[in-house]
Amino acid sequence: MRILVTSGGTSEKIDNVRSITNHATGTLGKVITEELLSKGESVTLVTTKSSVRPSSHSHLSIVEINDVANLIETLEPLVKTHDVLIHSMAVSDYTPVFMTDFEKVKNAEQLELFLEQKNTETKISSDSDYQVLFLKKTPKVISLVKQWNPSIRLIGFKLLVDVSKDELIETAKKSLVTNQADYILANDLSEITSLTHHAYLVSETEIYEADTKKEISQLIYERVIKNA
Numbered sequence: 001m002r003i004l005v006t007s008g009g010t011s012e013k014i015d016n017v018r019s020i021t022n023h024a025t026g027t028l029g030k031v032i033t034e035e036l037l038s039k040g041e042s043v044t045l046v047t048t049k050s051s052v053r054p055s056s057h058s059h060l061s062i063v064e065i066n067d068v069a070n071l072i073e074t075l076e077p078l079v080k081t082h083d084v085l086i087h088s089m090a091v092s093d094y095t096p097v098f099m100t101d102f103e104k105v106k107n108a109e110q111l112e113l114f115l116e117q118k119n120t121e122t123k124i125s126s127d128s129d130y131q132v133l134f135l136k137k138t139p140k141v142i143s144l145v146k147q148w149n150p151s152i153r154l155i156g157f158k159l160l161v162d163v164s165k166d167e168l169i170e171t172a173k174k175s176l177v178t179n180q181a182d183y184i185l186a187n188d189l190s191e192i193t194s195l196t197h198h199a200y201l202v203s204e205t206e207i208y209e210a211d212t213k214k215e216i217s218q219l220i221y222e223r224v225i226k227n228a
């Protein structure tokens with residue numbers, strides 16, 4: 001079986017020295033990949049430069065990406081040639097368009113004009129006390145997966161913060177439908193520590209619970225890979 005795992009967090013460039021990113025470390029993706037390798041599976045891991053990753057392994061291929069555009073370009077051909085995608089990567093929701101001095105924005109008659117501009121400096125000046133950064137929404141990568149390969153088994157991840165179990169499960173079920181996923185791993189940031197990682201693996205008909213990253217990886221193997 002050809003298994004594809006994504007992990008870590010994308011980074012969106014502002015200029016040559018600055019970017020916006022998230023706090024994803026890639027640890028869960030690493031643990032999942034290690035579990036699959038321990039079971040004799042072959043894995044292609046798509047991750048980022050700053051993310052943690054498994055040690056080299058004869059059944060492991062690692063592909064490095066940086067931003068959402070790079071991720072889409074890299075992921076599409078891989079999705080078309082794999083049987084399973086475990087999409088644990090934290091993908092940026094927005095990417096920078098233009099950054100400029102607050103005074104220019106404050107005095108502008110048409111803010112929309114800034115959306116048509118691009119920064120050309122390799123390093124934007126830090127002389128101003130305040131800067132305004134314009135962002136635009138990035139494509140939802142998970143929503144493209146079944147367009148690329150309708151037959152791939154897709155496991156998505158949904159992270160919320162400090163919500164009830166009912167809301168977490170309901171959001172996961174909506175994501176199942178929206179993204180045509182086979183499973184969604186639903187977790188709450190408030191229930192993740194260095195030692196624990198409480199989560200639910202949700203399908204259309206079943207809900208499985210785990211309390212650590214190791215248990216999550218075992219659950220995914222048992223329910224998604226072993227019984228495929």
